[in-house]
Each structure stands twice: as structure tokens, then as C-alpha cells.
Amino acid sequence: MRIRTCLAGATGWAGSELARGIAAASDLELVGGVSRSGAGRSLGERIGDPRLDGVRLHATAAEALAAGCDVFVEYTGPESAKANVLAALEHGAHAVVGTSGLADDDYAEIDALARARSLGVLACGNFALTAVLLQKFAEIAARHLSHWEIIDYGSAGKRDVPSGTVRELALRMSQVKPPEPTVAAEQAIGPAATRGASLAGTQVHSLRLPGQVLGVDVVFGIPDQTLVLRHQAGSSAKPYVDGALLAIRRVSTLVGVHRGLDRVLDA
Template identity: 65%
Template structure:
């Protein structure tokens, strides 16, 4: 059975790589795309890929109204992502979220709508399979090591902080336990802000500099020993394609919200 897909953010850095990969698949059909910049054109024309025949719309609402779909893939910006996801759920689509910056409150609202509509939402902070493995390894380590801190690296132009990857990692570790602090934050001498932000029980530091694409690092510490886990992405969006395709195929297999690609994989 072919999955009918609507892709929001189809002409962006990550979205265009995913669209080109979909053009080579046989079980996913990209029926519509969302891009304000290229609205009114065909996606194949914009991406120079003739196998992509779906039209581009300026808004998710317009695309969903014209082309009912099985899966809506959200790959835009935080300020419109929640509205896009809710609109897709109301139209009866399952949703994959690749946009970072949504809060826990946003996900609570999305979860309520998904449950009410009997649809699935898979939110993935990072589709790279190496990032998925980092999170699994970090969960294993957190069960044995009580102290850690997360460092989130991205380019100087990335506006949201921390990244979706760091948010997802902190949320997952919170289900195990909060990271212990030898010196409580309110007893810090000097600038407490230099200790990072307390997010879901983890200290998180966001670095934004030229030269980085997307990286996340978690450092676990015990007496006289440390463990460092790190995922680094290069300049292309290719690392995210395989995971995104897996997410599209799996999102219809459950109801409600799941966070993390590994939540639908057997690892």
C-alpha cells in the first residue's frame, strides 16, 4: 500500500533531501508540499526532480484541504509547527514532526488531539541513526551514573535553543531520573547562568557558532572517570533521510504521541 504524504518545508535544507529520496521510493507518494517561497509551482520543478509531481502550497491548511493524505511531515519552523500539526490531525492524517523548538506544553496539546482523533504523532529531534543510538546509550548510562550534563552545538544562525535533539535527550533521561548536582544551583557563587539551563532534570548548554551543523554531546561523570557520548552531523542533510523514511512508515502503527525514532524501532 502506497503512503500518501504531504511534506511541509519541502524546499528547505532537510526537506528537499527527504523529498528527493521519496522520489526514489515505491511505497511513498508525495502528493503535496508546503513552501511559502515557491507556492504555485510543482515540487519537481523547484527541485529539478521530474518524479516529484505534487503541487506546492503556501500553507499547510491549503495543502491538506486540496490533498488528503495518510501522513503529514512537519519540517518547517517552531512558530508555525504546532498549528500545522493540529491542522493535519484534524484532517485525519498521522504526523511526523521533524521541527525543533516545540515545548512540553505544545506536545501535551498535540497528544490530546491525536488521542481524540485516533491518530499517531511521532516527534523526532534528530532522524540520524547515530543520534538515535546515542540516546539509547545515554539511557543505559543514566541508570548507572547519576551525574551528567548535555552540550548542544549548532550553527550561529540557529534561533531555537536548545535544539530538538537536546530537548528529546533531556526528556528521555528525565524518565529515568534527574541528574544529581553536587552544588545546588541556588548555591552557585558568581553567575548561575554559566551553569546552563535546567531542562527536565538535566543541565543543558547551547553553543551557537559558525562551523557547526548539528551536534549533541552528553558527559557522564563519576569519581576519577568520565564517559562522553557525542553525535556529529556534517554539512549535508543526508544523515536524516533514512530515519525520516522509517518514521513515515511507522507513524501509522500507534495512537497518541511518541518521542524518539527508537520508540518505533526494535532496538
């Protein structure tokens, strides 16, 4: 039996590529999409893929969910993501979250509802394999090194700061241990904001510039030694498809919110 999937943000940069990936998968079925700009039209017509001609686009998640699905994929924006995921859980669907900008408090509320309904939510700041590996390597490095900061790169038009990738990364590193800055940011001489913002105990610096898509540097330092771990994405959304498909297939094995694709890599 195929996994019936509803995709919010189906005509977007990442969502449209994922829709094509679902169409090519024999074990998945895209049964509905959310796109305010394409509401009432066929997804196949909207993105130029005849395999998806039978998939209707809806203006809201509530409308798309009315037809029912097994897994709801959230790929819209931070202003609507939380409400969409809560609506999916209310309709009895597991959820995969690829949208940036949700805070820890948002995930706590989502987790409470997911556990009450015995449903899984897999939130991935980044579905790309190199980003998943960066997270794992950073956790290993944090066990052995005492000082680190994160640089978050994004396009000039990316409004959420930091990226979902960096939010997830900072949280997971904090669960290893907090960094040990020699001089705390609030003790700096000069504008404290130039030291970045503290996120889960880690100083994070968000850059938003033309020419950037998405990137992360985790910079570790100990006396006379520096280690830099870097993930940098190109302009294509294709690297995120395989990870998102894996998340759709595995999210039903979870209960509550789980953050990071590696939570299901070995499932």
C-alpha cells in the first residue's frame, strides 16, 4: 500500500522538486498540495509535470487535509508552518517539517499534540546528506573541544534567522555540552550585538547576502588549533529530495517530535 502524502508548498523551490520525487516513487502517492498562488489548478499543470496532473492544489492546509492523507509535508514558510503541522496532526496525519523558522517553543507545542495523538513529527532543518553529516561530526567534535561558534549563511532575501539547519545544529550541540567562551558576549567591550546572538548557548552569526543559498560553518578553537566544519548548498533543490523521501517513509515509526534526519537513517 502506497503512503498517501499531502505537500504544503508544492509549487515552491524545494516543494516542486520533492513533488517530482514523490511522483517517481512506486511506494508513495501525492494526493494533494497546498499553494495559494496555484489554488484550484492541477499541480502537474503548475510545475510542468504530467505525472502530477491529477493532484489538485488548495489554498490552505485545512482544505488539502480534508481529503485525508498518511503523511503531511510542510514546506511553506515560518508564518504558516506551525498552524499547518498542528492541523495535520488534528487530522490524524504524521508530519515531516522542512520549513525553517520554527522556535523551540513551537516544537514543544507540536510535540505535546503529536504525543497525545500517538503520531510522529520529523523536523529536518536540512535534508541534504552533507548537512546531516555536518551535524554528526559537530556533535563528535563538541565532545572533545571546548570553544565554538556558528556562522549561518543565507540568500539576501532569506528572512528567518538563523536557518532551520542552524537552529537544529545549535540545539543538538547544546545537548552534548555548552561551549566555554573565554569572554562572554555580554562582557565584551563595544556593541554586544557584534558578537552574534546566543542560541542554545552557542554564539551564532547570520549573514544574508546575494550569491549565497544556504551554508553553515561550525568553527572550533582550542589553543594553537582551529577546526572548521562546512556545509554549503548550491542553487538546486535536488540534494534535498532523497532525504525528504526517506523522512516520509520513516516518520510513521516515530511518536512525538524528533529533530534531524539521522533519527531515522538506521531505522
